[in-house]
Amino acid sequence: MNGVKNLNVEEKVLASNAGHQAESFMALYDLYFNRVYNYVRYRCYDPQVADDLTAQSFLKALSRISTYNADKAPFGAWLFAIVRNLVSDYYRHEKKYNLVDIEDAEFIVQPCENRDLEESAEQREEKIKMLQALDKLPSRQRDLIALKFGSEMTNRDIARLTGLTEQNVGVLVHRGIKTLRKHLQEGEKV
Amino acid sequence: MTDRKTDTVFQYLLDALIRHKEIIIDETLPIDVQEDLRFAQWMQTLDFSPESQVNHALRRLLEKQVDLVASAQQRRLAEEAPVSRRPRISLPALVGLIIGGISMVTAALFLLLRRPKENISEE
Numbered sequence: 001m002n003g004v005k006n007l008n009v010e011e012k013v014l015a016s017n018a019g020h021q022a023e024s025f026m027a028l029y030d031l032y033f034n035r036v037y038n039y040v041r042y043r044c045y046d047p048q049v050a051d052d053l054t055a056q057s058f059l060k061a062l063s064r065i066s067t068y069n070a071d072k073a074p075f076g077a078w079l080f081a082i083v084r085n086l087v088s089d090y091y092r093h094e095k096k097y098n099l100v101d102i103e104d105a106e107f108i109v110q111p112c113e114n115r116d117l118e119e120s121a122e123q124r125e126e127k128i129k130m131l132q133a134l135d136k137l138p139s140r141q142r143d144l145i146a147l148k149f150g151s152e153m154t155n156r157d158i159a160r161l162t163g164l165t166e167q168n169v170g171v172l173v174h175r176g177i178k179t180l181r182k183h184l185q186e187g188e189k190v
Numbered sequence: 191m192t193d194r195k196t197d198t199v200f201q202y203l204l205d206a207l208i209r210h211k212e213i214i215i216d217e218t219l220p221i222d223v224q225e226d227l228r229f230a231q232w233m234q235t236l237d238f239s240p241e242s243q244v245n246h247a248l249r250r251l252l253e254k255q256v257d258l259v260a261s262a263q264q265r266r267l268a269e270e271a272p273v274s275r276r277p278r279i280s281l282p283a284l285v286g287l288i289i290g291g292i293s294m295v296t297a298a299l300f301l302l303l304r305r306p307k308e309n310i311s312e313e
Contacts, residue, residue, distance in 0.1 A: 025256050029249060034239040041238040051244040058248060062255055127236060149233050152208050155201060170201035174226065181229045 011075045025065065028075065029058060035076075035151045036083055042146030043087050045131050053090060057083040077161055080151055084143070084161070091139070133183035141176040148173050196223055204230055 011028070036057055040050045060082050068078050134142055147158045155173070159166040200223050207213050207230055215227050239245075279287075 026249070026253060029252060033242075033245055033249075034237065037239045037242045037245075038237065041241075047241055047243075050238075051242055054242065055244050055248045055251075058252060059255070062252060062259070127238065130233070130236060148204075148208065149230075149236070154205055154208065170204075171197055173204070174197055174200050177226055177230055177233075180233075181226070 025062060028079075032076070032079060033058075036079070039080065039083060039146045039150030040087060041131075042134060042150040043142060044090070045135055049090065053083070053086050057086055060086065073160075074157070076151070076153070077157055080147070080153070080161060083151075129184060129187055130180075133180050133187065136183050137176060137179060141172055141179070144169060144172050145176045145180070196220060199223055200226055203227055207231060207234060 011031070033054075037050065037054045040053045040057070041047070044050045044053065057079070061079055064082070068075065134145065137145065144158060144162070147153050147161070148155075153161070155166045155169045158164075158169045158173075162169065164172070199219065203213060203215075203223075204227070207227065212231070213227075215224055215231075217224065219227075
């Protein structure tokens, strides 16, 4: 618990300096990149879209960092509000959505230097199955599962972000897990 | 166990699982809860982030953006500085102003005090 508390204090300090110090924002980026990417990936099947939305999220966060107030909300909640809005916008305007501007294409197609090429075929297959099962979930349930497992938020934080009650979040996440399990089991039988 | 109790137990254990990454699943729990937790535990191990092709390039792009923001802020501060550091009035000018002020007041008083005498002498 102490670890969590310290992390929040550290985040607050970092975020309140982020507009002024390059290192602070980059430290926040390193702290949150995996969680943001995982959240977006839980919601989008297409990895290219996930990359693009992740990039847009951080660029938007940087452009708005001066409006962040550490006393009002933890940095994570503020950041994930931006990410959720971008993903929702993407689904609202999916047909009009241009994946990448030509100017920015360079950073999308560059291969990641640390990409784990030794990931086993079995693990890759598991991930694909999981993404296919997620695709069958209603969008609200998918969002909650993404917040729980992708962004690793607690039910309380998810409730604050979504406007649902903590109890409701818990019930919906539990139902989502049951449904996913069912879809994966059905997939295995076929 | 009722559905509500099952949900509560599951939510409590799931939060613990998310926080600590690993929990020991109590085998006295209902089979359904155990299976859901095992499934959640497996989901917890899924990490899509190594698949991302954007991480390093985005980091570089953000570093550049952050530098731009920082230098714009420094420029703004530098532009604002001359206004705040406007040269103060020099000592000789201040002395001159004080002397000028005193002499003006003295002259005004002199004129005011002299006038009644002139009036009396005329009468």
